[in-house]
Amino acid sequence: MNMHSRSRKALGIAVASALALTLAGCAREGGGGGASGGGASPGITDTAVKLGISTPLSGATAGPGTCTVAGVTAYFGAKNAEGGVAFGDGKTRTVEIEALDDGYDPQRAKANYDSLKGDVFAMTAGLGTPTNRAWRDAAIADEVPQVLVMTGDPLFSDTEESPWQLGFVPIYQNEGEAFGKLLASSGGAHKVAILSQNDDYGAGYVEGFKSAVEGAGNVQIVGELTYEATDTSVDAQITQLAASGADVIFNAMSVTPLTVSALQKAQQLNWLPRWFLPSNTSSPGAVVEPGGGAAFPAIYSVSFAKAPASPAFAEDEDVRTYLAALKEHGNYPDAPAFPHCQWSWMVGATLEQAFAKMTAPTREDFMRALRSIENFEAPLMLPGTAVSTTEAGQPAVPTVVVQKYNGKGYDTVEAFE
Amino acid sequence: MATFIQLVVDGLSTGSIYAAIALALVLVHQATGLINFAQGGMAVLAAYSAWWLTARGVPLVLAILASIVLSFLLGAAVERWLMRRFERGDPDTAVVVTIGLLTLITGICGWLFTYNNQQFPSLFSLDAVSFLGVSVSQRSIGTTLVIVVVMFLLQGLFAGTKLGLALRAVAINPQSAAFSGLPVERLLMVGWGLAAVLGAIAGAMVAPQLTLTPGMLDNALVYALAAVILGGLSSPVGVVVAAWIIGVLENLAAVYIPLIGYDLKVAVPFILIFVVLVIRPQGLFGRKTVVRV
Amino acid sequence: MASVPSPRQRSWVRWAGPLLLVVVLAVLPLVFPESVNEIIARIGVFAVAVLGLNLVMGYTGQVSLGQIFFLGLGAYVTAYGVSNDWNIVVVFVLACTIPAVVGLLVALAAARLGGLAIAMVTVALPIVGVPLAKRLSDYTGGSQGLSARFGDAPEGTGLYDDQWRLYLVLAIGGAVFLLTRNLVRGKYGRVFAIVKKNENVASSVGISPYRYKVLAFTLASLIGGVSGFLYMLVIQYTSPETMSFGHSIQLLAAMVIGGAGSILGSILGGAYYVLVPQLTNLVDPSLTALLQGATLLVVLFVLPGGLASLARPLGRGRRSSHDRRGPTPPITPSATTGSGTAAETPETERQGHP
Secondary structure, three states: OHHHHHHHHHHHHHHHHHHHHHHHHOOOOOOOOOOOOOOOOOOEOOOEEEEEEEEOOOOOOHHHHHHHHHHHHHHHHHHHHOOOEEOOOOOEEEEEEEEEEOOOOHHHHHHHHHHHOOOOOEEEOOEOHHHHHOOHHHHHHHOOOEEEEEOOOHHHHOOOOOOOEEEOOOOHHHHHHHHHHHHHOOOOOEEEEEEEEOOHHHHHHHHHHHHHHOOOOOEEEEEEEEEOOOOOOOHHHHHHHHOOOOOEEEEEOOOHHHHHHHHHHHHHOOOOOEEEEOHHHOOHHHHHOOOOHHHOOOEEEEEOEOOOOOHHHOOOHHHHHHHHHHHHHOOOOOOOOOOHHHHHHHHHHHHHHHHHHOOOOOHHHHHHHHOOOOOEOOOOEOOOOOEOOOOOOOOOOOOOEEEEEOOOOEEEOOOOO | OHHHHHHHHHHHHHHHHHHHHHHHHHHHHHHHOOOOOOHHHHHHHHHHHHHHHHHOOOOHHHHHHHHHHHHHHHHHHHHHHOHHHHOOOOHHHHHHHHHHHHHHHHHHHHHHHOOOOEOOOOOOOOOEEEEOOEEEEHHHHHHHHHHHHHHHHHHHHHHHOHHHHHHHHHHHOHHHHHHOOOOHHHHHHHHHHHHHHHHHHHHHHHHHHHOEOOOOOHHHHHHHHHHHHHHOOOOHHHHHHHHHHHHHHHHHHHHHOOOOHHHHHHHHHHHHHHHHHHHOOOOOOOOOOOOOO | OOOOOOOHHHHHHHHHHHHHHHHHHHHHHHHOOHHHHHHHHHHHHHHHHHHHHHHHHHHOOOOOOOHHHHHHHHHHHHHHHHHOOOOHHHHHHHHHHHHHHHHHHHHHHHOOOOHHHHHHHHHHHHHHHHHHHHHOHHHHOHHHOEEOOOOOOOOOOOOOHHHHHHHHHHHHHHHHHHHHHHHHHOHHHHHHHHHHHOHHHHHHOOOOHHHHHHHHHHHHHHHHHHHHHHHHHHHOEEOHHHHOHHHHHHHHHHHHHHOOOOHHHHHHHHHHHHHHHHHHHHHOHHHHHHHHHHHHHHHHHHOOOOHHHHOHHHHHHHHHHHHHHOOOOOOOOOOOOOOOHHHOOHHHHHOOOO
């Protein structure tokens, strides 16, 4: 009996290897991924184009991650319902989106990319610096577009280093710089405390801020601390910074709960500085209101997107279309809790612009078209900001405006008060 | 000096968050000999159920009480229908089952309530109380007081009640506990149920501070584990004191030891554990256990 | 068990199986599409990582929650070496030895403490490792991480890059598996099993549990370093996120699901670690956590001994027929929990590696 099972196994292996050898004789198609010469690139036909997203849909960053998928899915969902998107080559295509969860794990992001690259025309909208960096080299080698991704890492906007990439959101340095300029031009003397996230996000903000206030005699940095995104509390940092006597806090945080508790802690200590919050943690409903922001003399932020929760935009045509589509096509029934939902919607609009400029259904031509958009005011964009992809070293949205909290939403300001 | 005292007080508040979860870990460990990685997840689920009720107009206190009852049932059910299969087997497998349970519960919370941040109302006001130049919120004081009360109840349960002794007997040796007529299976269910109750209380206390998300307690869990080991696995008082020590020392180390700083302060509890265990292998307050050959 | 002497005329049969396996593994990368090769390569990476964890935990009984740290360390060493254009063999040797030395130092301190204390010290490795990697940003690239592309197919081989990389993974991973298999089958394996079962018994028969715990932990760190090298070969990027505590926990889960104290289980664990996130993405990307948790619970509920226990009934049947022919082996070490070394047979393992 033993002999039987052994010989059967050996036979099985022999058959399998014979089969394998036969298959090996067949030619293998598409080794390198892209570079398919004259014909259409993968992921695009005469009637449809497919986009891929790898983003965190579980874990600590799943909230904003879900938004990065919802916005662009809603945008093209609405377009598909109208019949599709008109491409520059004269064809109208529907846009399909395949989004995969990477849990903010670079390894899983790379795995998602590997499994999508053969099927999709381009990768887009994914959130996270390490998760986008993980497959950046591979995307360049395979000549797969990795565009309008949600990271302010300048590497993705460096055309030399990253020929197949383009960041969407302003690089972190730009955001910090915008507020720094405002402060430096205020005329009054200011002591600034800095609390930033200990990573490229926080460091980028601080770098931009410092470069803007460098040489400004009226701005003095009196304290500079960091925190980890995994911390449960920043009470000690706020306590230490409160003792510095600063009248302005530059708070480069990306973790919503910690931002709320930082605002609360400062109030308990009766330290009421003017507060700067970055674009992704300044939501009126999710951050400032629960944090009791009204107690502070002023809260500033930078932005390029209309906040749908703001009463000023309640009747805005863009906002109403957007919220309706998010519900109907984006699988996102709640009010958007993170600005990433709006950003992702703009990614959809920007892609549509690029599609309209494409003359051939190839990835090369798509990159050329994408890099030729000038001063496109995408839906939901604030006046004074626009999508411009022609400037080297800058992401698709190179500019932000500084805004001030007005008790319910934000108003754009020109001067520090 | 005022800053120093304020940092100590801040550390105690943060320590109370670690302590809240640590107490539930101790109870399960006392009752089953296991470290339950899903303890925080179960607490989050309880907090979500309370939050869901308050969003539908149920008064906060009633909602928390309901979540406590629900948690007891959930804890008992988890023991009966899931953990029981693994209790006699390899302990590593049982621990991994709790890891799976944590992933599952986190996923369920994300599915039912989204991964967005939800504001959980607090039983206590956020207004600050000031004394000697130190400010502390009524919420922190309230949270700490609740945890101290729970700690003493738990200490009393283990030391002075039949149930507590029976729970411990089961954990130490299920076979001999069964021989001496203890209803082992029911006791294990009660142990898990009670631990889930502690988790529900902890969840309701810390959710206003941490903001309710499916992964709300993931980061606190590591600190809670450290507090459990440092305090000695058998002593509720020891574990709470250890959590406070960790909270205070990590703040002080971050501010006053430049080599550590805010980025490496997370190393503090582990350095502490290492030093303490070299001197006292049973933890700060733990009992010595005799190892049988 | 491998030491059971076989009749001479059967020796060609004994070699035929492994030989065929090697042939099959050599051919398959040529046949499979690129995406499958990449998946197999990733499975190889994490199978090696799980194998290291198995050595210290499954075979020697010391709870380690920090294995991912050694993978991360090995990956960082590799990335640093490659981006500084060091010879790749030197890089490989360093990616093995540096984690091994760090592991040795940690073990020298931690193994003095009891079981749970070792667990806590190993928890500290990824928890402290992440901010430490950020602080040493001159070497690690900080939170932006390090990219390093190497292992492209040499000109003249006519192979695609993914095929060449898969061969490297199979060769290096296969060698590690073979060496580890021989280790746990031999004298050291028996001592590890005794230490796992009862340290006091080990002491009473003149074995120092301390020394063997340190040895197991050091070897596990070394294997972790190898998996880090392979990680860089396949993923080509590492960052502090690579060694986050959550991944360490998932690695532990993969080890138990594959089968603790089992060579085949390590491969199955690596496959689980890689495939389940991809499969859950296919089902519903917004429910991955829920599906992964449910999968883990279902698998363990059905197979508390892990996936490798599926292969055991077959193996046992074969072993007993062996025993009837040849002399019974002198000792059967700790076949108690169903996760011991004794439950393994050569046949079940040969299916997995060369």
